[in-house]
Amino acid sequence: MSRIARTDWPVSDIDKLDQDLGKQVSQLSTGRASANSASEATRIIRERASHMMPPVFAKIRRDRSK
C-alpha cells in the first residue's frame, strides 16, 4: 500500500480559499498590490461566501432551473 506524503495530505476547500485570500491580502497590505489583487480578493470573498451557503439553496436553485 502506497503511503501518502505529508505534503500531499488533502487541504480543505475553505483552507485553500483562505490561503488564496491571504496571498492577495498580503499584497494589498503592503501597498504593492497589482490592479488584479483587489478584484481577485473580491472573487475569493464571494467564493468563500458561496461555499458557506447551506447546500439546500443550491438544490432548490437547481430544481427550479430544470
Added chain:
Amino acid sequence: MKRTDLEARIRKRSSRIFETYVSWRRKIQIGFVVFGVVVAGSGEALSNMVPEDYKQYCYAAWVVGLAAAFVGGVVVAFIDDGEPEALSIANEAVSELRAQDAEIDELEAEFTWITHLYAVSQFYRELIEAAFLQGNVSPQVQKSRRAAMLDQLLAEKETLLGVRDERWNFAIYLYNSENGLLECDTCRRPTRAEEEAPHRSWSPGEGHIGLAFQSKRRIIAANTSEPEASALFDAPESKRLESDRALYKSIASIPILLNNEQPVGVLVATTDVERRFSASRDGSGSRDSVEPMRQLASALALLERLHKVSSTGATA
C-alpha cells in the same frame, strides 16, 4: 420543474382527485336513495301481508328506508363539493406554494447576506493580521490599506447594503489634530470626477459627520428630509450646498473608535434613496444595512491603532 408547470400539475391533479370524489359521492348518494326506496317500499308492502306480530318489523324497515333516502337525497347534497370548490381548493394550494416559495427566496437572501458579511469580515481580519506582521509602514501604505478595506465593502454593497444604481457616497474621514478638522481620507462615488472633486472638512459637532465624531455614536437617518432629521443633521449654513438635500437622503455616520476612546475618524455612507440606512429593522425581514459598516469601522479602528503602535512605539 418550472413553477408554472408545477402549478398546472397541482391544479390538474386536484381537479382529478375531486372528480373521482364527486363520482363516488354520486354513487353513494344514488345507493342511499335506491336502498331507502326499496327498503321503505318493501316495508310498506309487507306490512299489509304479514301477521300482526310481524308488522313492527315492517314499520322499522319503512323508517330505516325513509332515513336512508333522506340521507342520500338531502344530507349528501349539503356536503356537495363540486368543480368550483375543487378549483378553489387547488388555487389555495397554489397560493400556499407561492407563499412558501417567497419565504425560501427571503431565507436565501438572508443567508447570502450573512455569508457575504462573514467573508468580508474574514478579509478585514486577514488584512489586520498582515498589517500586524508587517510592522511600521508609510502613511501612504496605511492609506492604501484603508482604501482596500472600503473597496471590499463596496464590492459587496448590493448584497450587504442594498445599494444599487443610485447616487451613493462612501468615505473615511480622519481627524487631523493639527487643524482640528475631520478631513476626507478616502472617498468612493459612482464616478471618478465626483470622487476627485474637493470635499468639505468638518469640525467636531458639525453636520452628521462631526456629530458622530463628537458624540462617539452612530448617527443614522433613514430620511433626512423629515424636519426632525434635517434640524439635527443639516450642515451649518456656511457649508451647506444646494445639492445636499437631494443627494443625502439617507445617511449613516459611524465613528471609528476602540472601546469608547476618542475616535480617530468617521466612516460615512450616504445615498439619494430614502430609508436605505435605518437605525432599526422595520420587521419586514430586511437586512441590517448598518451592520456591515459597523464592522468596517471596527476593523479600521484596529488598523489605525496598530499603525499608531508600530510607528510610534506606543503601547496598545
